[in-house]
Amino acid sequence: MAKKEIEKKGILSNHGIDRNFKTLILEVQKQVEDTRLVLDQPEGKLQNKILTRDDYIDNLKSLIENKCFYSNLKANLGKRELDLIRAINIITANLEKIADFSVNIISQLQYLDNPLFLHKFDYKSLFDEVTSSLELVERSLRKQDINQAFKICRSEQRIDDIFAEQFKLIMDDLRQGNEVENLVTSLFILRYLERMGDQLLNIGEAIIFAGVGEKLKISHIEALEDSMENIDIHGPITNLSIESFLETKSGCRINRIQGQEKADQETGVIFKEGQVDKLEQENKNIQLLEKMKPGLPPRVFGFNKNGKSASILLEFLNGTTLQKGLLESNNRFLDRAMKQLTHDLEDLWTRSKKNKPVHAHYINQTNQRIDDIFRAHPDFKLLEKQIGTHRTLSLNALLDQTHRIEDEIGGAPFSVLIHGDFNIDNVLYDExxxxxxxxxLHRSRHQDYVQDISVFILSNFRLPVFVSRIRKNINQMALNMYDFGQQFAKNQKDPTFEARLALGLIRSFTTSTRFEFNKEFASTMLLRAVYLMEKLMGYRGQPWEQFTIPRDVLVY
Amino acid sequence: MDDEFRHESIQDTESIRNYLQALLDGFENGRILFGTRKKKLILEPHGLLNLSVKARRKNKEVKVSVKISWVEDKDSREAGQDLLEIKPGKKKIK
Structure with a gap:
């Protein structure tokens, strides 16, 4: 059933559930707000009001529960409607818990010598988070707005953070040994607010469940930055920091998944937020790839637009990135992964092949990033030099010359559906x-497959890991991809594969330097690009079909 | 006064000829220009030249250095000696 129909048909309104539900939310909101007022100004009659309202909220909860469980409501409903009812039930229970915590907070007040003692701590920010999330509940469920639901989920994290800060302050004070009773009571009060956050997370997850029809565990929330360029980069890493690199990079994913027992029906999801056009593109690309090669991309559970920003809810795929496999020196994994990967690429590329020639414009792509490269490495402009009768060119002049050569070589004779950002950490293998x-997959499109090959090779090369055991595998992976590409070109009768790969590598070697601040390593990459450009220039006049790349240039 | 010129590159056994040949020609003509647009260093080898050749293999890293040095006529240059050192990039042995 389509999202909006739920509203129109008003399955719920027939039985008055929606009215009860709205009332419940309003009452819980009032309960939380009044609790805050009591803490702000402990004198007054609000406390009684809160206790009375608690009974009312309990009744509302039972009423909604009864309607959800025992009415004939469920008789003729489809799965989506049943999911919605289930979600309402979960939300109701959690809302009632929040109201209970309000009462608990009030009852703690009597243990404070001075009710204003709590003002030492930042309970206000906690209330702010809770009330602003509560405001989103009704609307996000009604509109099945996953974006809003995620906002609710994320408030739990913020609430935890604020609580952690306050907790630390209280512990520091406790160590001084003064005001122990007051401090412990304050801790209880803040702890109830923290627990409200847990209920809010349950509520957010229930709304998502109603929206996508599956019980999802939020594994990873990813905010896309405006510049998509930065996505594949995880900051400079050095040889010494492999351990921390492994932990920080994939840690957030693993922790969330392994930290909790996985229920049978739960699917992990990744939530991405970012600009509409980019996420829309990714969504389209995924659909296209799914058609060509089912199961290759993640499933899309939801896509929401909200003004200029959008969010997409993707399946959290099981598996390990090739990069992680490399860093862990998991040889068995690597062998199998590469076999499967090349098999799948062959399949995907053959199926998606379109016979119209296509031009990747590798040197233009390089020129577009040249300012960033020079900003990172001003000396990479390379002055023109003369050694006796031998002259060398500046980087700009080299690129100019290579641009001309690229025109001579021409594009690819056909296009395939490429990944578009084919780094080794964008490929997962589920062993x-x-x-x-x-x-x-936001950059996936029909293009020259050589682009994916060169990006893949460079994502190996540029790994700043120089431990020889790991480096050997890195080099092997790069060479495997090269060999596969060569074979594919041969099968598809693509005569200029090597020459275009040289261009693709020139692009990737040059542009990769802008993220590498280890001067020596960055230089190595630049000099390889220069070497390939000089190689192409020296080859001019001969048939490009016979140009070959020295294998050594692919490995470090 | 120190005049210095540096250039680094990656070559293969074929393309390295361009550099070696240019240097050989320079020695033959008694004049080698090392320069960028901004700065030129002209050396005029003549007379006796000290030549030292070193080769080394350590683990898998191989290095060959050829050092050619001489002292210039005190009249034609202010003072000091210029040193020309040619060091090919590290080449791996498979």
Whole structure:
């Protein structure tokens, strides 16, 4: 059933559930707000009001529960409507809990010598978070707005953070040994507010459940930055920090998944927020890839637009990135993964092949990023030099010359559906199932497959890991991809594969330097690009079909 | 006064000829120009040249250095000596 129909048909309004539900939310909101007022100004009659309202809220909860469970409501409903009812039930229970905590807070007040003692701590920010999330509940469920639901979910994290700060302050004070009773009571009060956050997370998840029809566990919330360029980059890493690199990079994913027992029906999800056009593109790309090669991309559970920003809810895929496999030196994994990957690429590329020639414009792509490269490495402009009769060119002049060569070589004779950002950390291998998945597909399109190959090779090369055991595998992976590409070109009768790969590598070597601040390593990459450009220039006049790349240039 | 010129690149056994040949030609002509647009260093090798050749293999890293040095006529240059050192990039042995 389509989202809006739920509203129109008013399955719920027939039985008055929606009215009860709205009332419940309003009452809980009032309860929380009044509790805050009592804490602000402990004198007054509000306390009694809160206790009375608690009974009313309990009644409302039972009423909604009864209607959800025992009415004949469920007789003729489809799954989506049943999901909605289930969600309402969950939300109701959690809202009632929040109201209970309000009462608990009030009853703690009597243990404070001075009710104003609590003002030492930032309970106000906690209330702010709770009340602003409560405001979103009714509307986000009614509109099935996953964006809003996620806002509710995320408030739990913020509430936890604020609580943690206050907790620390209280502990510091406790160590001084004064006002112990007051401090412990304050801690209880703040703890109830923190628990309200947990209920809000349950509420947010229930709304998402109603929206997508599956019980999802939020594994990873990712905010896309405005510049999509930064996505594949995780900051400079050095040889010494592999351990922390492993932890920080994939830690957030793993922690959330492994930290909790997984229920049977739960699917992990990743939530991405970002600009509408980019996420819309990713959504389209995923649909297209799914058609060509089912299971390769993640499933899309929801897509929401909200003005200029949008959010997408993606399946959290099981598996390990190739990059992680490399860093962990998991040789068995790497062998199997590469076999499956090249098999899948062959399949995807053959199926998606369109015979119209296509031009990737590698040197233009390089020129578009040249300012960033020079900003990171001003000396990479390379002055023109002369050694005796031998002259070398500046980087700009080299690129100019190579641009001309690119025109001579021409584009690819056909296009395939490429990944578009084919880094080794955008490829997952699920060893148990033996399947490959692609992630981060916002740049996928029909293009020259050589672009994916060169990006893949460079994402190996540029890993700043120089431990020889790991480096050996990195080099092997780059060479495997090269060999596969060569074979694919041969099968598809693509005569200029090597020459175009040289161009793709020039692009990737050059542009990768802007993220590498280890001067020596960045230089190595630039000099390889220069080497390839000089190689192409020296080859001019001969048939491009016979140009070959020295394998050594692909490995470090 | 120190005049210095540096250039680094990656070559293969074929393309390295361009550099070596240019240097050889320079020695033959008694004049080698090392320059950028901003700065030129002209060396005029003549007379006796000290030549030292070093080769080394350590683990898998191989290095060959050829050092050619001489002292210039005190008249034609202010003072000091210029040193020209040619060090090919590290080349791996498979």
């Amino acid at each position: 148990a199932e033996g399947v490959i998945h692609f992630i981060d």
